[in-house]
Amino acid sequence: MIQKDIIIVGGGAAGFFTAINAAEKNPQLKIAILERGKDVLTKVKISGGGRCNVTHAEFIPQELVLNYPRGEKELLGPFHTFMTGDTIEWFEKRGVALKIEDDGRMFPVSDSSQTIIDCFLNEAQKHGVEVLTNQPVTSLKPVGKGWEIQTKHELFSCEKVVLATGSNPKMWKVLEQLGHAVAAPVPSLFTFNIKDNRIKNIPGVVVKHVDVKVLTTTLESSGPLLITHWGMSAPSILKLSAYGALELAKMNYKFDIEVNFIGLSFLDAIVSLKMFKQELNKKTVYKFPQFDLPKRLWRELVLAANLAETMRWADLNKQQLEALAKQLTEAVFLVDGKSTFKEEFVTAGGVDLKEIDFKTYESKKHSNLYFSGEILNIDAVTGGFNFQNAWTGAYILAQNL
Numbered sequence: 001m002i003q004k005d006i007i008i009v010g011g012g013a014a015g016f017f018t019a020i021n022a023a024e025k026n027p028q029l030k031i032a033i034l035e036r037g038k039d040v041l042t043k044v045k046i047s048g049g050g051r052c053n054v055t056h057a058e059f060i061p062q063e064l065v066l067n068y069p070r071g072e073k074e075l076l077g078p079f080h081t082f083m084t085g086d087t088i089e090w091f092e093k094r095g096v097a098l099k100i101e102d103d104g105r106m107f108p109v110s111d112s113s114q115t116i117i118d119c120f121l122n123e124a125q126k127h128g129v130e131v132l133t134n135q136p137v138t139s140l141k142p143v144g145k146g147w148e149i150q151t152k153h154e155l156f157s158c159e160k161v162v163l164a165t166g167s168n169p170k171m172w173k174v175l176e177q178l179g180h181a182v183a184a185p186v187p188s189l190f191t192f193n194i195k196d197n198r199i200k201n202i203p204g205v206v207v208k209h210v211d212v213k214v215l216t217t218t219l220e221s222s223g224p225l226l227i228t229h230w231g232m233s234a235p236s237i238l239k240l241s242a243y244g245a246l247e248l249a250k251m252n253y254k255f256d257i258e259v260n261f262i263g264l265s266f267l268d269a270i271v272s273l274k275m276f277k278q279e280l281n282k283k284t285v286y287k288f289p290q291f292d293l294p295k296r297l298w299r300e301l302v303l304a305a306n307l308a309e310t311m312r313w314a315d316l317n318k319q320q321l322e323a324l325a326k327q328l329t330e331a332v333f334l335v336d337g338k339s340t341f342k343e344e345f346v347t348a349g350g351v352d353l354k355e356i357d358f359k360t361y362e363s364k365k366h367s368n369l370y371f372s373g374e375i376l377n378i379d380a381v382t383g384g385f386n387f388q389n390a391w392t393g394a395y396i397l398a399q400n401l
Helices: 013-025 041-052 061-067 072-081 085-094 113-126 168-179 235-243 246-250 267-278 296-304 319-328 385-400
Strands: 001-008 029-033 099-100 105-106 128-132 137-143 148-151 156-164 182-188 192-193 205-216 220-227 229-233 254-260 331-336 338-340 346-351 369-370
Touching: 001 013, 001 148, 013 113, 013 246, 013 385, 041 113, 061 072, 061 385, 072 385, 085 099, 085 105, 085 385, 105 113, 156 254, 168 182, 168 346, 182 235, 182 246, 192 220, 192 235, 192 331, 220 235, 235 246, 267 319, 296 319, 296 385, 319 331, 369 385
Parallel strands: 001 029, 001 156, 029 128, 156 369
Antiparallel strands: 099 105, 137 148, 148 156, 182 346, 192 229, 192 338, 205 220, 205 254, 220 229, 254 331
16 A cells, blocks of 8 residues: 555646645645546646636636636635735746736746646656556545545555546546535537528638627627637637536527627617618618628628618618618527537536535545545636636645645
8 A cells, every 4th residue: 555645636737736835835745646647737738729828817806706607606715815916926936927918818928838737747846746647546435534545556545635636527426425416517618509691601700799698598798709610609609608508508509599799789770770871871781891890790691681782871771771780789590509619628517515615625524535626516717717716726725735
């Protein structure tokens, strides 16, 4: 049997951040990370398109928590202890400078996730953290005040165990056997599959700001929209997918959305269109996009309103103005399925948050059992928020180990 003080199961972002901070706080501790695969930090490598979206430039805890469809209430306290500014300082102290992009996302200045991976591997080595790969855990049981962990190849014993296994169904099963409640995982952060003539021929078109709602629900969001080969993506859609993760799963990912492309009400759009009718009377509607809409999208919406390509503004009657206003402000699209957002598969689901003490990240059901990262039923919208949750939890947990 191999004996350690602390064993961290899971060699991802949360696991490494926990191990490094715990080892720094108490160099006497014998700490090991057990990783089931042959490589560690694989999700860090592909995150942010290989650039690693480390965090988001939001520095007010009350604002930061609004980006977590599950975990908003629970994270408020932890974010007062360790949040974005602390993350930036932590990395900079270890030679990794971060930069802020226009949309608030933060990346290493190097634009490479390898910088983050190298930092973690160097820090782990420096502080004597043992990293053991190819060690899938098969069982976990409390023995006296400590724990025994059986992997495929070894038996370990430790005083404290930290589970940082992300969305790993096998570990959730182990936890259910220990009496923990686990919310069944459903996908979060996905794009919408839409087959519709209005968008079929215009992939790559971006609208800077739209309002989107899922009809027959209270789900709505706003932000940029990207038209893709398979449908729609970008923050306005991804936010809906995160906040609606449970509801949209129940609908089997078949539902109608209504898109307002111009941010005006139907009646205000009519008023604007009547003004264009006077000011642009001799010009053709098809050729002159309005409301700052991309030309290709404008033309598709004009055709969808049954206006001929040759029609002039002056010739539009009441019904035609209304048809165009409807396409601009209340365009309904049928969503039929979802696609994974890049390689960053995020799930809603995990250990029930009521069973965790968020001052320490310790289980309320078993002493000396801790949770770090996405194994908990916490998930965020896209933009660096999932990583910030990992850093915060791991840091607080490490101080309490």
